[in-house]
Amino acid sequence: MAPYTGYIPEGRYLQLSIPVHLKDKALRLAQDVPSAGHQKINRTKNRLRDYWWYHCSADIKSYINSCAACNSMKKSNDPTPRHPLTLYRASNPMEQVHLDFLGPLPKTKSGNECVLMIVDQFTKWVGCNPLPFQTAEVTAAAIVREFFSRFRFPLQVFTNQGRNFASGLL
Structure with a gap:
């Protein structure tokens, strides 16, 4: 079958439809391989923009949110207030x-x-x-x-x- 060479409207592009049984492999290749670099949700969506499957945005989001490597490098959302860094000088032992x-x-x-x-x-x-x-x-x-x-x-x-x-x- 010859590739599609017809007219594509401005701002549109072709997407390859991924079968359900291959979506996990596509997610792993876009996120887990060393060259992918464990990017955030928007960058991973951009990496997979040429591919499509039902609920692909939700699947990408849940895959990245459940990624152990990404979660270990995430900044904490801990609302505990921290004391600002200040300079203190001790004048006695055990002070x-x-x-x-x-x-x-x-x-x-x-x-x-x-x-x-x-x-x-x-x-x-x-x-x-x-x-x-x-x-x-x-x-x-x-x-x-x-x-x-x-x-x-x-x-x-x-x-x-x-x-x-x-x-x-x-």
């Missing part, structure tokens, strides 16, 4: 303490995968506590057991406001 996690790292024989870092801003003292998880419960227990019980409660605690630090437990 300001900073907490953060290092990891995930390769699992040790004892099952630890991350390190809780505790730094006193004035003295620059660094405490490193290996932990198996970064959950709020494990984090709180390590801070109390390894830091607050050995020293005292600091006047201010600074974190990166991660979920394990911003929980109600801490």
Whole structure:
């Protein structure tokens, strides 16, 4: 069969109709291959503009919304207010303490995968506590057991406001 060479009105173009059993393959090729780059919905629709099937816009949207790689790179819609970055200077030990996690790292024989870092801003003292998880419960227990019980409660605690630090437990 010869290709269509007739008149196409301005602003119109031909679309190839995709059978239902091939639509998943078309979506994978437009989204998952390395050259596709996991683009957003509009760019993926533009990539597939020469192809058509029933409910293609809805299928593209649901495919991208369910893509694990895209969801892992998405910005969070967390409405939790964040404190603006400011410069603070400590004038005494234990006035300001900073907490953060290092990891995930390769699992040790004892099952630890991350390190809780505790730094006193004035003295620059660094405490490193290996932990198996970064959950709020494990984090709180390590801070109390390894830091607050050995020293005292600091006047201010600074974190990166991660979920394990911003929980109600801490």
